[in-house]
Each structure stands twice: as structure tokens, then as C-alpha cells.
Amino acid sequence: MIKASYSDKKYIVDILHSAFEPIHEPNSINFIVKQDHKRSQRIRVLMEYLFDDCMAFGEVLLSDNKNACILMKYPHKQKLTFKHMLWQVRLAFKCIGLGGVYKVLKRQSVLKKHHIKDPYIHPVIMGAKNEVRGFGIGVRLIKQLIDYYSDNELPVIIETTTNENLRMYKRFGFEVFKEIKTKDFPLYFLRMN
Numbered sequence: 001m002i003k004a005s006y007s008d009k010k011y012i013v014d015i016l017h018s019a020f021e022p023i024h025e026p027n028s029i030n031f032i033v034k035q036d037h038k039r040s041q042r043i044r045v046l047m048e049y050l051f052d053d054c055m056a057f058g059e060v061l062l063s064d065n066k067n068a069c070i071l072m073k074y075p076h077k078q079k080l081t082f083k084h085m086l087w088q089v090r091l092a093f094k095c096i097g098l099g100g101v102y103k104v105l106k107r108q109s110v111l112k113k114h115h116i117k118d119p120y121i122h123p124v125i126m127g128a129k130n131e132v133r134g135f136g137i138g139v140r141l142i143k144q145l146i147d148y149y150s151d152n153e154l155p156v157i158i159e160t161t162t163n164e165n166l167r168m169y170k171r172f173g174f175e176v177f178k179e180i181k182t183k184d185f186p187l188y189f190l191r192m193n
């Protein structure tokens with residue numbers, strides 16, 4: 001895996017936009033992004049926010065072939081800064097929409113409530129370019145992630161909403177420790193030590 005820098009931001013955002021823009025089924029991205037004629041632009045704003053947030057409080061990794069990426073966060077290192085607050089305001093206005101802020105904050109509260117209190121690694125989002133979708137890039141990315149963190153002592157906590165991702169994570173040794181049924185979609189919390 002290649003550790004990204006701020007100079008890779010546009011490239012990483014393009015990968016994530018390409019991965020998630022074509023998906024219209026209920027999932028975490030579509031839950032956050034206001035669904036209107038600006039949806040594509042709003043997804044790009046979300047990916048920019050996630051990139052900045054993970055660069056500030058974690059790291060961003062590119063696959064060796066540069067077709068996929070994963071954004072990691074270390075929640076125990078996160079601090080509330082003025083810059084971070086500005087990013088969140090921009091996200092509210094340009095991605096979520098003011099009408100959706102309450103539902104997103106409520107969901108974030110549920111997520112935080114079910115994460116562990118001890119330090120951990122949190123893969124926030126991963127994606128591959130849409131044109132390489134179906135070629136096993138996601139599976140290789142998870143394998144590279146596990147290899148990358150093989151000497152780490154912190155647990156890895158991830159959540160997913162899809163059965164496809166759930167099966168893939170379980171294959172790599174992640175175990176479900178919490179499942180929440182929501183009216184929009186199920187939410188699975190998984191852990192690997």
C-alpha cells in the first residue's frame with residue numbers, strides 16, 4: 001500500500017466519487033448525501049471532507065496499482081479544531097443539506113455509542129474506480145490493509161450496511177459484535193484484533 005499525501009487529494013476523491021456515484025441503493029453514503037439534482041457534486045464534497053478528516057486524524061492509503069483507496073481514522077487522536085468545524089459546516093451546507101443535518105447527527109450518535117471506548121483503527125471508507133469494479137479489487141484492498149496493520153496491537157473496527165461486504169469482512173476474520181436494524185438499512189459493526 002502507498003501512503004497518500006495532500007497532493008493526492010483530487011486523485012483519491014476521484015476514485016471514491018467513481019466508486020459511489022453510480023450506487024443508488026440505500027447505504028451510508030446515500031443516507032448522508034442529499035438526494036437531488038446536485039447529488040454527484042454532493043458526493044464529491046463528502047469525499048473531500050472524508051479525505052481531509054482522515055489525513056488530519058488518521059491516514060489515507062492507495063492500493064499498489066492506484067485503482068483503489070482506503071481512508072483510515074484513529075478516533076482517539078481526533079481533536080475538535082476550528083478547521084475541523086469549518087469542514088463540518090461546509091459538509092452540512094454543500095452535501096447533507098440543512099434539512100438532513102439532524103438525521104445525520106442522530107446516526108453519528110448511534111455509531112459512536114456502539115464503537116469501543118479503547119483506542120482503535122477505523123477504516124472509514126474504501127473504494128475502487130468504477131471501471132475496475134468486479135475484478136476483486138476490494139478483496140485485495142482488505143488483504144493489503146490486514147498486511148499493512150499486521151504488527152499493530154489496536155483492534156480494527158469497521159461497519160457496513162451490505163451483506164456482500166459483511167461476507168467479505170467475515171472471510172478475512174472480522175467478527176460481528178453488534179447489529180442494528182434501522183428503517184433504512186441494517187448496520188453491522190465488525191471487529192478484528
